[in-house]
Amino acid sequence: MTASxxxxxxxxxxxxxxxxxxxxxxxxxxxxxxxxxPAELLGEDFTGLGPFLRxxxxxxxxxxxxxxxxxxGVFTDLPMIIAEELDLDWSQVRVLQLPYGGGDGANPYxxxxxxxxxAAARTFLRHAGANARWLLLQAAAREWNLPAESLRTxxxxxxxxxxxxxxxxxxxxSAASITLPAAPPALKSxxxxxxxxxxxxxADAREIVTGACRYGIDHxxxxxLLAVIARCPLPGGSLLRMDDSKARKxxxxxxxxxxxxxxxxxxVAGIAVLARHSWAALQGRALLEIQWQPAADTSxxxxxxxxxxxxxxxxxxxxxxxxxxxxPLRIRKQPARHxxxxxxxxxxxxxxxxxxxxxxxxxxxxxxxxxxAVQDPDGASQWIARLTGLRRQNIRIELPRGGGSFGRRLDNxxxxxxxxxxKAAGKPVKLxxxxxxxxxxxxxxxxxxxxxxxxxxxxxxxxxxxxxxxATPVDARTPNAGLLEATAxxxxxxxxxxxxxxxxxxxxxxxxxAWLDAFRTFAIESFIDELxxxxxxxxxKLRLTMLEDAxxxxxxxxxxxxxxxxxxxxxxxxxxxxxxxxxxxxxxxACHAGGGGSFAHAFEVAVEGGQxxxxxxxxxxxxxxxINPRNAQxxxxxxxxxxxAATLQQAITLKDGRxxxxxxxxxxxxxxxxxxxxxxxxxxxxxxxxxxxxxASASAGPALANAVYxxxxxxxxxxxxxxxxxxxx
Numbered sequence: 001m002t003a004s005x006x007x008x009x010x011x012x013x014x015x016x017x018x019x020x021x022x023x024x025x026x027x028x029x030x031x032x033x034x035x036x037x038p039a040e041l042l043g044e045d046f047t048g049l050g051p052f053l054r055x056x057x058x059x060x061x062x063x064x065x066x067x068x069x070x071x072x073g074v075f076t077d078l079p080m081i082i083a084e085e086l087d088l089d090w091s092q093v094r095v096l097q098l099p100y101g102g103g104d105g106a107n108p109y110x111x112x113x114x115x116x117x118x119a120a121a122r123t124f125l126r127h128a129g130a131n132a133r134w135l136l137l138q139a140a141a142r143e144w145n146l147p148a149e150s151l152r153t154x155x156x157x158x159x160x161x162x163x164x165x166x167x168x169x170x171x172x173x174s175a176a177s178i179t180l181p182a183a184p185p186a187l188k189s190x191x192x193x194x195x196x197x198x199x200x201x202x203a204d205a206r207e208i209v210t211g212a213c214r215y216g217i218d219h220x221x222x223x224x225l226l227a228v229i230a231r232c233p234l235p236g237g238s239l240l241r242m243d244d245s246k247a248r249k250x251x252x253x254x255x256x257x258x259x260x261x262x263x264x265x266x267x268v269a270g271i272a273v274l275a276r277h278s279w280a281a282l283q284g285r286a287l288l289e290i291q292w293q294p295a296a297d298t299s300x301x302x303x304x305x306x307x308x309x310x311x312x313x314x315x316x317x318x319x320x321x322x323x324x325x326x327x328p329l330r331i332r333k334q335p336a337r338h339x340x341x342x343x344x345x346x347x348x349x350x351x352x353x354x355x356x357x358x359x360x361x362x363x364x365x366x367x368x369x370x371x372x373a374v375q376d377p378d379g380a381s382q383w384i385a386r387l388t389g390l391r392r393q394n395i396r397i398e399l400p401r402g403g404g405s406f407g408r409r410l411d412n413x414x415x416x417x418x419x420x421x422x423k424a425a426g427k428p429v430k431l432x433x434x435x436x437x438x439x440x441x442x443x444x445x446x447x448x449x450x451x452x453x454x455x456x457x458x459x460x461x462x463x464x465x466x467x468x469x470x471a472t473p474v475d476a477r478t479p480n481a482g483l484l485e486a487t488a489x490x491x492x493x494x495x496x497x498x499x500x501x502x503x504x505x506x507x508x509x510x511x512x513x514a515w516l517d518a519f520r521t522f523a524i525e526s527f528i529d530e531l532x533x534x535x536x537x538x539x540x541k542l543r544l545t546m547l548e549d550a551x552x553x554x555x556x557x558x559x560x561x562x563x564x565x566x567x568x569x570x571x572x573x574x575x576x577x578x579x580x581x582x583x584x585x586x587x588x589x590a591c592h593a594g595g596g597g598s599f600a601h602a603f604e605v606a607v608e609g610g611q612x613x614x615x616x617x618x619x620x621x622x623x624x625x626x627i628n629p630r631n632a633q634x635x636x637x638x639x640x641x642x643x644x645a646a647t648l649q650q651a652i653t654l655k656d657g658r659x660x661x662x663x664x665x666x667x668x669x670x671x672x673x674x675x676x677x678x679x680x681x682x683x684x685x686x687x688x689x690x691x692x693x694x695x696a697s698a699s700a701g702p703a704l705a706n707a708v709y710x711x712x713x714x715x716x717x718x719x720x721x722x723x724x725x726x727x728x729x
Contacts, residue, residue, distance in 0.1 A: 052064045053129075057169045057170070057172055059170075060094070062093075062096050063079040063083060064098040065078055065096065066109035066111075067116035068373070068402070068409075070373060070401070072114060073634070076628060080200060083129065084193055089155040095203040097399055099399060102381050103391075103392045115375075117690060122627075126188075131184070131185060136175050158171060197627070198629070215355055216359075216373030216402055221360050224427070225274040225275065225428070226277055226278050226280075227272050227273065227421050228278070228434070229285075229433075231269070231441050235508055239260070240291045243289040244289075247273060250275070252277055252279070252280025253275045254276065255273075256271060256284070257421065259420060259421070274421070299656065300507060301657075308470070309471065310343070310449060312502035320480060322480050322500055323486040323498070323499040325498075340530060344449065344523040345448075345449050347447055347650075347651035347720070348472075349515065350442045350661070351442055351443075351511075352664075356433040358431060359430075361429055363419070363422050363423065367396065368390055370395070370397045370398070373400055374415065376410050379410075380412045387423070406694070408511075417431055435663050436662045439652070439659065439661045439662065445510070446483060446516070452468075453465075456535050466498050467499045467523075468499070469483055469500075470502035471502075472508070473501075479503040483516060487558065489557065492553040507657070514692060514694045518643060521590070521701070525703070533709070547561045547565045548565055558596065559597065566622065567600040568589070568600045568620075570600070571620040574618045575603075575618045581604070584711065585606040586707050587707055588702075588703045589602040589603075589706060590701075594695040596624065596688070598684075600620050600703075601617070601619050601700045601704075603676070603703050605711050607708075607711060607725075610726075612648075613677075617678070617679040617700075619682070619700070620682045621683055622683075622684040622688075623692075624687075626690070632683055632693055633683065635693035635696075640700050643698065644676075646697070647719060649668045674722075712729065
């Protein structure tokens with residue numbers, strides 16, 4: 001049959017049937033326009049419906065995954081929630097990625113960003129499954145003329161007290177004719193869970209390992225031109241002159257388009273080369289003869305910024321006050337058993353995702369279609385609407401799996417660029433970034449220097465603490481945001497404490513996110529280890545004494561101290577902290593509270609034959625209620641490796657205003673030789689709200705640096721760690 005959508009009839013319905021008798025339903029929100037939905041969730045009946053679920057008459061079940069999957073596991077975890085409330089056997093389920101359901105009205109799929117796994121999103125999806133289960137119970141009650149309360153569900157069947165059974169598929173048609181009650185059906189108790197909390201393999205694992213999975217970069221459109229952009233390498237710079245005659249002679253090149261810098265789109269000035277295939281586009285770009293107009297300052301460099309940071313910390317300007325407790329200046333002048341000062345240097349970092357940004361965009365007068373791996377489809381939809389003038393309900397966004405993100409795809413700069421190029425070309429466009437493009441035009445983690453000082457009294461307790469930070473701020477309104485937080489440990493745990501911040505000016509675009517926790521945690525947790533060494537205290541005991549002091553706050557950075565202390569204890573026990581190493585190996589430990597979770601890392605390392613060897617890695621985490629332990633463990637293991645890579649070898653450097661790194665050869669990912677020989681992950685049972693496991697990366701770096709000191713007596717205070725360690729040995 002030929003199907004078309006009547007926009008006037010596309011209202012959100014709670015229940016409907018496909019032409020084959022499949023039951024379709026989703027949580028009731030309010031009447032709102034909906035985007036096209038996948039054909040597999042519609043069967044033969046193209047009704048205006050935004051479903052999460054399809055139950056076929058032969059009991060085959062398809063569950064829609066609403067959130068953007070960029071490697072964090074929501075493609076599996078969120079459908080598990082619906083399957084749990086439905087009382088399904090997971091082996092019955094096939095998962096299908098849903099498109100973006102936003103637009104100008106309510107989104108029937110709820111939040112669809114990559115982080116859509118919080119408590120509110122989970123409750124939303126639980127009700128979707130509970131509604132379906134209620135309808136199926138009512139249908140069975142009618143069939144058997146029994147009270148619905150006397151029936152139960154299990155593994156995709158409704159079961160009567162006398163043992164009779166009906167499959168969900170057999171009940172789908174009659175269930176679709178029943179109206180949901182005004183009050184939402186009751187949710188299952190956590191004690192009755194059979195899916196949530198169980199280790200489940202990634203729903204599309206087979207497709208991934210066999211190469212059948214289509215990532216964003218694998219999608220092409222009929223007639224779409226392949227586009228690459230030569231971007232200005234100077235932050236804030238512009239095009240002075242360009243000769244594209246050689247590029248236009250390349251076989252397959254269709255057009256060359258200048259893209260002037262504009263405040264209407266989050267993109268730098270550049271020149272787009274459009275071709276019939278990527279090889280021609282890249283060859284054409286390489287033959288462009290371009291002269292760029294630099295911004296006012298072309299002398300900016302990483303070394304100059306680090307020098308400016310030290311100068312600011314050495315100067316008389318006290319910086320921006322962040323927090324002051326007690327009398328830190330006075331107490332530092334009094335006699336102390338130990339007084340120590342240290343500085344830590346941290347470079348710019350890039351996200352370096354495995355799949356560089358890309359976007360397929362088709363635009364016409366009636367609407368637009370975007371196919372791209374994104375983290376923020378709301379933001380992508382808004383940019384398309386802003387740049388095209390289209391209504392958001394006429395913009396369709398398909399959400400293929402993304403090859404990593406770490407926050408990189410929260411920035412829809414590549415989507416905006418694709419729209420601008422497609423508008424100029426008047427044709428569909430597949431925009432692709434190269435690895436070099438991404439490293440040189442990312443939004444970076446800030447650069448900075450931490451200056452810490454502390455005094456210990458005659459009882460070896462920290463009596464005064466000073467933390468001054470000079471860094472490139474992400475937020476001009478609150479320069480210290482994320483870089484030096486007033487709630488970060490040990491603020492509140494030391495009677496006399498002072499924090500101040502010195503902003504450094506840079507032209508580079510910067511990004512916030514979970515990795516800012518690692519920026520400050522490396523300095524704080526390394527310095528606490530230094531205090532333990534100087535005062536000859538056990539590093540774990542020193543932290544626990546502070547966290548468990550009766551006069552201390554109940555929380556640290558919004559997390560209960562008891563939770564942080566517990567993961568620290570468990571981590572120390574797992575690494576066998578109390579057993580001294582006599583074979584040249586050293587142990588290091590660090591902990592962190594962030595994003596609502598508690599994390600601790602410990603490493604056992606040695607320098608053997610002039611090479612750093614990480615023999616063991618242990619991470620213990622309390623991340624709240626876990627949907628899928630298998631995925632959570634993999635996420636924490638990945639965050640650990642990411643934290644190690646950022647600590648050991650990675651740095652983005654500026655020289656003469658230009659980024660120096662062009663590929664993985666000078667911005668290396670963690671290789672097998674530097675990876676831990678064994679990695680142990682322990683997740684604490686918890687009933688608290690779920691949090692992002694990515695925050696685990698923050699404690700990995702300082703724990704490694706502390707282990708390196710224990711093995712070598714060399715304290716590394718400048719990152720990346722590996723070249724600095726080799727220099728100091």
